[in-house]
Amino acid sequence: MALLEMTGVSKRFGGVQALDRVDLSVEAGEIRALVGENGSGKTTLMRILAGSIPPDEGSVVIDGVSLADMDATARLDAGVGVVFQEALICPELTVAENMLMGRLPGRHLWVDRAEMMETARRVLEDADLPLDPGQRVRSISQDAQHLTEVARVLARGSRVLVFDETTASLTVDHVERLYRIIRATADRGSAVVFITHRLHEAFELCDTVTVLRDGQVTGTRVVAETDEEEIVRLMVGRSLENQFYRPPSEHGELRLEVTSLSVGDVRDITFSVRSGEIVGLGGLVGSGRSTVLEAVYGLVPRDGEVTVAGSPVAPLDPRSAIAAGVGLVPEDRRGQGLAMEGTVEANAVMVLTGSRPLLSLVDREAEEAVISTLIEQLDLRAAGIRSLVRTLSGGNQQKVVLGRWLARRPPVLLLDEPTRGIDIGAKREIYDLIHHLADSGTAILIVSSELPELLGLCDRILILREGRIAGEYERGVSEERLAAAMAGVG
């Protein structure tokens, strides 16, 4: 009997069968990767395990004990620890308070602060996590906030641990640290479920891998006996060869010129992008990649010049950037990109709305054009243009954000992590679209944390390190050289 046994778990949301008789059993000491495209049911399965939603059918058993009658709190005590994608922390509390939330040491109403700090410190030291237990979570970096979340699960001494795309929001060195923590807990006899979009992580860290597709398990393999090709096939039902390939192309006149751009820690950035050129902006989290895009677009105050096709763009004024022909696809779809409760239609016409005077009638023909571009060119999959964006998969949501700009054919497009958190199939389509845009003359600047993505898409790659350009590389550079430039070695 495995430590974690999920048997025949099914769940429907309205008309969508999110999970269909899923079996998942993980032994003590095992690290299991759970992979699958977006919407394949990974997170739903883990929410059922944590008790945040009830399954329609099926059982969850830990160490021979059924969790059926336990609510989320009881499951925590039973040893289930889930690190969810979105940090569930209280920003006004300290790291220690967040870690020990719900089980603070002390008597009656009073908290024993000394013991709380001591316990937190011990857990952090054991795990080699560089966090100060006394610091308020609000004042620490995003990265550290996610580590706090990890520390909380560790502090509970959970026997079944789940990491839901935890690595997506961590920098490279913290990913390594997380690996060590996960290996150590597995060695102590925990069962670990590790959800990731990056297959190489599954191969580096995990013993076994289970693939979900459309709510069904399509296969479970021992990592040593399979390869990425097979896993991708299980995920998408087809194999994706030549995931990136773009023949070198002709570049036209200068479209975007950035001269001596400085914002806070970002200093003296100078570069240019030509018509039809795709330029990548790489670097570790915190190196200032997104800041550069935001400064060009006028979202943050800046020093230095930005010109588009020769004419200067006013600082701190997105409308001036848009008028000059710049489009931005922000990293944070939920926060900056979309009205999640709005319809596809309403979200799609947002840029068009922004480009027209407030006191004007709606241009229905132009709106129809935006929407038909979205549906035809981007192959949007939704129940209708009136369906809510919230009900779309991540990939289709991203298509809506991109689609807004397409009808305008912007001379310059800034893309911040355009494929973050979307499945392989949709990724492919977005790559095709980026290529297509470049071929039709758009100058494209892409920020991405995924080196293979930069290598596959870009004609030229700029690496930022600590707010400065640390190197410029042509197409064909090796992944190792880029990684070294980002980290500042070599």
Next chain:
Amino acid sequence: MTGRRPEEEVREESGRPRLARLLRDAPPWTGVGLVLVGMFVGLALTEDLFLSYTNLNNVLRGMAIPLLMAVGSTILLTTGMIDLSIGSMLALGTMIVAGFLFLGLPGWVAVLGTMVVCGLLGGGLNGLLVAKAKLSFFVVTLGTLALFRSAAQIPTNGLSVQLPDNGEFVEWLGDGRVGSVSVPVTLSLGILVVSILVMRSTTFGRAVFAVGGNEQAARLAGIPVDRVRVGVFAINGVLVGLAAVVFTGRIRAGSPLVGAGIELEVIAAVLLGGTSFLGGAGSMVGTLIGVLFIAVLQNGLNLLGVQALWQGVVTGGVLILAVWVDRVRRPG
């Protein structure tokens, strides 16, 4: 314009049973509408007086002022905001109309003047403080709630003033009729129709939905968010000004004490009509149904002999219920 919406060409992500789709596609005010019909039929069957001309006329006339105010609040709430000061502004508005008339201005000048002043108070004070100074709408309009009420009371030490002889036009707007058609009822329905067109067919209307749906996303898309916010508060002010004119005409006086608590009734009607408390989704038709709902409810309570003192319990309960329904409909 092509006849066919591209909607039909979008592929279905999943098949849905017909009933589920019907529920999903039904406008958010369907439930309230059905209850309203039920209430109407119930009252018609049990209370003889309900269907009488006088009574129905009273219901409609009572609806005009809340409807004018609710149109403004619907636009505001669609951007995710509420103006708590509208009751006080209503009182101030009645004093302003009366004041203009006492200055000997012609009726129509007094009316337009009141609408402009209220628009400036709404846009210039509430709007600018929220949009430019980045203060919370709750705090700002709670402040102006007190401020407007005081300002209304100061000139006359809190006493009402009868309208002078040149108040005929204002009285006509508030209580007049053309043939058997009530002027204020027609006026409020006319404003409702105009607002439906504005929300559906102007760039401003689109921008209102975008700002309410996600302010950041709207800003990134180039929508002048601050101007939209100021504009929405200004429009709301103008409509409250118009409601104040109607009120003044109806009671034939300027009164600094009217309108206390009416903001709750108005906001309850807007929420009942399916405009989301979170912004980004709103419906003028729904607001009309919400206003009708509260008007018929209050009328029914009167006919059933429920004491006026108890009516707040019902209105308050309905308000909470409306927000609850909104919450259930749009899970976190």
